[in-house]
Amino acid sequence: MSEDNSFFDIVESRRSVRIFDTETPFDHDLVKKALEASILSPNSSNLQLYQFIRIPETSPFKGPLAELCMRQKAATTARELVVVLTRRDAWKSRAKANYEYIKDATQNQSEKKKKQALSYYGNLIPKLYRKFPGWSLIKKLIAFFVGFKRPMVREVSESDVRVSVHKSAALASMTFMLGMKAIGYDTCPMEGYDSKRIKKLLDLPSGSEICMIIGCGRGLPEGVYGDRFRVNSDSLIKEI
Ligand SMILES: Cc1cc2nc3c(=O)[nH]c(=O)nc-3n(C[C@H](O)[C@H](O)[C@H](O)COP(=O)(O)O)c2cc1C
Structure with a gap:
């Protein structure tokens, strides 16, 4: 099998860079290209409950936003800031999009599989994502009692859903970086920012949350704060 190390070279060379070059040209179209690629990241139930808000250096929001990133140099010198939002609030339209896609799909999928997929987006996802008082606890209790009889997904509460949408947004963020x-x-x-003030500044939807804000640019050597350190992989990777 031939080996292509380019992926590993990219992983090795990526660093969090805190000071960006503010002089040389910066191609914002390439940010778009990386964002388009990041949309291909795996995401929970393919609901894609995230959104990237782009704030280029020319935006009137760029300065105030960098201030609210606690004036970190990674924000003040960035040529573009990307606010990664979770959009838990968009679940209905995204579930519908998946439902319609599956309904109209003409690929060689068995009728049974198609029915299962439609039921997933038409029944199960609404049960997990809809919101009304007490529903989070009821879901948790259902999982608890069903779990006595058979294996059951336990992460069904509102806070579990919140974690889930942040997972997907973070995975897309990683692909982007x-x-x-x-x-x-x-x-x-x-993640060092005032989320409350930023939501107000950018008029972000009340049902959204900021997963992270990503400063972008061409890094300066002094923007890398020291050699990379990681604890020994033995304590991070375990085989049982
Ligand atoms: C969710 C998250 C939040 C972070 N927040 C900040 C931050 O506010 N400021 C900062 O300078 N670096 C921040 N970092 C960068 C980490 O400090 C950095 O990834 C870590 O030290 C490892 O360094 P490396 O990315 O260069 O390998 C953050 C990283 C992640 C994943």
């Missing part, structure tokens, strides 16, 4: 590195640009993921 690796894509940027593959293109020749650098990034810095940030």
